[in-house]
Amino acid sequence: MMVIGYRDDLDLALRRRSLDPFYIVQPPVNPPEGRCFRRVTDMENAQEVLRAVFSSGVDDVVGVLSVHEMGVFTAAYLRQQLGLPGNADSKTTLYFRDKYLQKSKLPQHVRRARCRYVAAGTSYVDLVSELGEVFVIKPATGAGALRTEIIHSSEDYERALKSLPGQSDVAVVAESFIDASEVYMDGIWTKGHLRWSSMSRNHISPLSAVKGGVLAAHILDRNQHADMFRQAEENAGQALRSLNAPDCVFHVEMFTESPGLVFGECAIRLPGALSPQVNRLTYGVDLFDVEISLALGEEITQTLSSATPDRFYGYMLLRRAEGLTQQDFERNFVFDEIVYPSSPDAPIGPYGRFGQAIVSDPDELKLQKTIEDIVRFNELG
Numbered sequence: 001m002m003v004i005g006y007r008d009d010l011d012l013a014l015r016r017r018s019l020d021p022f023y024i025v026q027p028p029v030n031p032p033e034g035r036c037f038r039r040v041t042d043m044e045n046a047q048e049v050l051r052a053v054f055s056s057g058v059d060d061v062v063g064v065l066s067v068h069e070m071g072v073f074t075a076a077y078l079r080q081q082l083g084l085p086g087n088a089d090s091k092t093t094l095y096f097r098d099k100y101l102q103k104s105k106l107p108q109h110v111r112r113a114r115c116r117y118v119a120a121g122t123s124y125v126d127l128v129s130e131l132g133e134v135f136v137i138k139p140a141t142g143a144g145a146l147r148t149e150i151i152h153s154s155e156d157y158e159r160a161l162k163s164l165p166g167q168s169d170v171a172v173v174a175e176s177f178i179d180a181s182e183v184y185m186d187g188i189w190t191k192g193h194l195r196w197s198s199m200s201r202n203h204i205s206p207l208s209a210v211k212g213g214v215l216a217a218h219i220l221d222r223n224q225h226a227d228m229f230r231q232a233e234e235n236a237g238q239a240l241r242s243l244n245a246p247d248c249v250f251h252v253e254m255f256t257e258s259p260g261l262v263f264g265e266c267a268i269r270l271p272g273a274l275s276p277q278v279n280r281l282t283y284g285v286d287l288f289d290v291e292i293s294l295a296l297g298e299e300i301t302q303t304l305s306s307a308t309p310d311r312f313y314g315y316m317l318l319r320r321a322e323g324l325t326q327q328d329f330e331r332n333f334v335f336d337e338i339v340y341p342s343s344p345d346a347p348i349g350p351y352g353r354f355g356q357a358i359v360s361d362p363d364e365l366k367l368q369k370t371i372e373d374i375v376r377f378n379e380l381g
Helices: 008-016 046-054 069-082 090-094 099-105 124-131 154-161 206-210 226-242 275-283 287-296 326-332 364-380
Strands: 002-004 022-025 036-039 064-066 115-117 135-139 149-151 172-176 182-190 193-202 216-219 248-257 260-267 312-318 337-339 355-361
Touching (some): 036 046, 046 069, 064 069, 064 287, 069 090, 099 115, 115 124, 124 135, 124 154, 193 226, 226 248, 226 260, 275 287
Parallel strands (some): 002 064, 022 036
Antiparallel strands (some): 115 172, 135 149, 182 248, 337 355
């Protein structure tokens, strides 16, 4: 299996299926010893990735999948070039990468942020007149809130532009700012229909996590949030259908405003962080295995249950805190899983992840409070 990017949990899932992964990674990522891989400068550069594949000597590739948002276009292109199963429509895939193309193709009645490209020379005044006094600027094909900034002034705007590509008219977008909490839907889409889904709530936005907060989320109780689940499924279905989504595992982000949910972004890939794990623990649905099956062109045979679970699960990406140890966490809270390195020199991952934890409760509201308490403990000690 050709895999763009690397993550430990997917590697385990592939080996459970007796598949030998070959990884295409972008520095500084290095797969563990014993894994076959090739490095590329940019995993979005289809030509570079294709050259890495052709020069690898691997001639028995059975499928391609991507760990990252940044690899979904390249994965589709590789399937097309190698005649492999799964989504090989690179044109359609573009609409799940580019924020402007995606929002422009949605039906008019789907509420979303106003979005436009920031071409070279676009003035701050022009953006304010179109998007409002507060807006967001980010890469058009970005992911994980990296290089995303909320703009309040011309000084903010000039500072943000320095960290973004400046010579392309389609590399950067600006969007109207939506000041609301975020939820997201992870699910499975096949044959033009929603096959299975779950909903989770972020405790802070990914942008706040990039800026130093603790990223945490938990599965929501469908019985407690029936109307929001209904809106989210309608929202996700309309977006995926209008964008001609292929059979896929998807991740849709939405904002919770009082009139109803507002569409954020839609991705056709595995959800990030520990979302696959908490979905498996809550519902018994293994999104890694589904992603592998789709890449092999197989029918999905596992049971996809949306029944009310016995327990709801959530996760936290814990940050390094001076003096805190795993034993400190375990003395104060009960965890289903926790990993918090003893060495202060342990590597820091995305969103400042130094360690990670999973907790659960039969009551979703109690789970939410527990996570808030653990996050506060991580931040304050």
